[in-house]
Amino acid sequence: MTTPAAANLYLAQHLHAWEGKGYAVYNPHNKPVEELPVIYGFNNGGGPYFLAAVLLAEDGTGLGSHGCSAEGYMPHDLGILEGSRPDRHETFRAHYPDGYRMDFVPGSDVKTHTGLQAAYLRNQEKADQAPPDLD
Numbered sequence: 001m002t003t004p005a006a007a008n009l010y011l012a013q014h015l016h017a018w019e020g021k022g023y024a025v026y027n028p029h030n031k032p033v034e035e036l037p038v039i040y041g042f043n044n045g046g047g048p049y050f051l052a053a054v055l056l057a058e059d060g061t062g063l064g065s066h067g068c069s070a071e072g073y074m075p076h077d078l079g080i081l082e083g084s085r086p087d088r089h090e091t092f093r094a095h096y097p098d099g100y101r102m103d104f105v106p107g108s109d110v111k112t113h114t115g116l117q118a119a120y121l122r123n124q125e126k127a128d129q130a131p132p133d134l135d
Contacts, residue, residue, distance in 0.1 A: 007049075011072050021081040023102040026093060036101045039063060039092055040116045041078035043071045043107035051107075053078050055088075057100075058115070060122025063091055071106060080104045 002010070025033055037058040044052040046067075053074040055063040066077045079085035079092070080102045092100055105113045 007069065011070050014076070015072050018076055018081055021083060023080055023104065024082045024089065025101045026089065027099045029098060031099060033101055036099045037096055038103050038115060039100050040103050040105055040119055041074060041080045042105040042110050042116055043074060044110070045107060056116070056119045056123060057095060058119050060119055060126050061095060062123065063095060064088060075104045
């Protein structure tokens with residue numbers, strides 16, 4: 001465990017180190033970027049020092065999650081930022097082999113972000129159509 005002052009300093013250093021990085025884009029066919037499907041990373045809430053960072057594809061497929069102590073870490077930890085988490089991009093490329101673009105939605109915007117809300121509805125439709133888990 002660390003002190004609040006140390007946690008704030010570490011977050012500030014992290015944000016400074018990643019400052020200016022854009023959102024990652026995978027575009028092997030050089031399509032117009034706005035035509036690529038979106039993978040949303042977002043803050044799904046939680047408690048102090050344990051927030052749920054979630055990845056949701058535009059088509060409603062869940063692509064991962066991560067526990068974060070602060071929202072400021074989420075874009076990096078989810079692979080939203082250029083050059084972050086190449087391991088996650090293997091999963092993203094498998095899901096969207098023809099390309100994708102990343103977007104991050106802060107917790108304050110989750111309920112009003114139209115793209116994320118549409119992806120969430122698709123996610124719920126998929127869940128409703130899935131066979132029951134018998135385990």
